[in-house]
Amino acid sequence: MVQSLPSSLQPDKRYRLQFASVLLGLTARNPTIQNGRREVIVRQIIAPLLAVLLYVGLAGHASALDVKAAVLRIDYPRLLPISRYDLRPEDLGFAGAMLADEDNGTTGTFLGHTYETEQIAVPPEEADAALEQILADGIRLIVVMAEGRDLLRLTDRAAQDDALVLNATAPEASLRSEECRASLLHIAPSNLMLADAIAQFSVWKKWDEWFLVSGSNYADTSLADAYRRAARKFGLNIVEERVFADTGGSRRTDSGHVLVQRQLPTFTQGAKRHDVLIAADGTDYFARYLPYHLSSPRPVMGSAGLRPVTFHAAHEAWGTTQYQTRFEALSGRYAHAEDYNVWLALRVIGEAVTRASTVDAQAIRDYALSDAFELAAFKGQKVTFRDWNGQMRQPILLYDGMITVSVSPQEGFLHQVSPLDTLGLDRPETECTSFN
Template identity: 40%
Template sequence: MKFAFYARVAALAGRPGHSVRRLARRRGAPAPLAAALAVLVAAWAAWSPEAARAAEPLAVPIVYLTVGEKEPPPLSLVEPIITDKGLAGARLGIADNNTTGRFLNQSYALTEVIAPDDKALAARVVALLAEGKRYFVADLHADQLLAVADLPGAKDALFFNIRAQDDRLRTDDCRSNVLQVMPSRAMKADALAQYLMKKRWSHWFLVDGQQPDDLAFVKAVHRAAKRFGAEIVEERPYSYKPEARRSDTGYMQIQGQMTQLTQEVDDYDVLVVSDESDIFGEYLPYRTWDPRPVVGTQGLVPTAWHRSMEQWGGTQLQNRFIASAGHVMVERDYNGWVAVRSVGEAVTRTGQADPASVHAYLVGDEFRLGAFKGEGLTYRRWNQQLRQPILLSSARMLVSVSPQDGYLHQRTPLDTLGYDEPESRCRLN
């Protein structure tokens, strides 16, 4: 009799508790025991294999990718050598995603890949794709980025570019599986040009470094000058001459070089320097022949992020990052954080973790990422470049934010920065 009774109770598992209680009361069980039995049966049903599987968190694995490079020593001993640029930002993004994810039954994890060379990088990405990894924070140069994005099996993955500024990635060499978090050189040059024209500093003296990245920024500056009506009154190349700059007389040698480089120039408002390699640009302020401000890659710098940013809740992000990483947040850190948060925002809003759903949401009209810049950030549909305000900062202070007032666009003023849709050959979405 008892066996038949409990078999009947088991058959009622998953049904309303009152069904179990009625059966127990008919069999003569006291009311408290009948109620307790109903609770136990409900718990049994809740912890069935199907329910247990439903309770498992939605796993979202993300991979950070880079090729190990030795950081060059900065020109100034005041600047620390940071060895985890980009990675530290991605780590904070994972922590922030999991803060929300715990309430939504989502779990984010970061795999950190620092490959010794390009060949090892490709092999590691192939293995990760085979494991099912589909989200990659790509802290890579342009050619490295394209190489991994074009790997077999990577077509349905998403690579978030947090380092390469090359305009060609937004105009000619676009990939449907690459989203551009780092602002392009054109965006930065346009942001700087808008501010200079707002100040009516329309006559520029351009000093060019001779490294490939320097020349790429020179091209962006020429484009911005033409676009916004500035005049480059003179342009001079600078070839780096190694000197004993930390010797007792090193400052005198540098002072002489910079003065000689900048003398006998027609009247100009501002000196624009292109030295992405950080070889000589820091030597120009206060050493020019004419007393003029220095802007560009040094001096007043256009950037996605700067340690001086404190508006729109920026101080909160800065403090959390310093507590986490032990150093200030630099541009690549911010980009790494934005990349990981983009995935987290899309998964949270859609409830899906597959790359097709996430990708569609990221380039759709509903996506808005709060990123401490005063407005929600979005991705351009045609080339998947992240729209965002560009900070203009000196060494210790935020000076302005572009786009500047008065520069309008039919979609958003943010599209006045960089290559607009008609200027790009990319048609990704």
């Protein structure tokens, strides 16, 4: 992914103000977030001003509605990513919220609906207080960007006030199974969906023999579990497994590449014959180094090489160019998957408000889970929710860092409900009971 914008890409006049404010805080280069120090609370409220002017009544939808939502993002202390292209912009996710407010607001002008989304970034220790404030402000629609354990705690607190939480980032399978919550919808795909997307492509390629290399942190081992499950599910064979332990190594700077070039062939040598190496690195500390440094001339998939993603800034199929253009004009940068997920979460809310004419969190949840709900999301087919665990069904893009190489589910993987249910936990497999 390329971070800088083409010189031809000038922000639209109408967006100039917001663009300037975003530029001031572009944190891809701001070390404070990376170090996880105390962060300011960012609140940006965009109100569609033309709503009243343009409002033309639609039979049966004539009631004016004001939709208030919040995006709560926890900024964890993190090491720098291996690649500068993976630096996190300060408005990560928030830019998606701004676009969603614009999109929803434009539709709202024809219905008398307005959309305002608060954007709040906090360090982990301030997350609970931030949620209290959101609830005290009367907001009951909350998009959360946080790790699984924090997400669950916040969801349980929000549920006491009948708020709906939409998970924009946490990928753990348990959140969609034994730890599911009735008031928690998952926009982010699960690790299982991502692993299944890779496994299906592997089957299609007839790359049946996997060499699984995983990290030693929780995020890595849970991802490795997802790949083991995917291999079983689709009849692939893990011929060899190795753990690349996280010993607190340094970023690839100065002469680091020399060591990488010497160490990785040694680490991967002597593995049983395999078609592909699958990397499970949820922490981002080693997988990026694997391509071209293996002992065997094999492709890498998973956390490096060909990666399963929900979105990337080069995706153009199915009208996505339009999404990219709108996003870049508004934010002055390329879209990240997190931006897309937040946008999608708020579009789910917008769609439910538009169709069901309600701002009630419970009614929005019920509509989203109903058969009536469908949403176009630049994925070539409608996205819907699994009504047994609140997970959004969606195609997964397979991305090589430059283009969309393929899209899963792959051709030929069929399912009695939807081919999308070949990805992730299916109804008979989930241990979620909160949706019954």
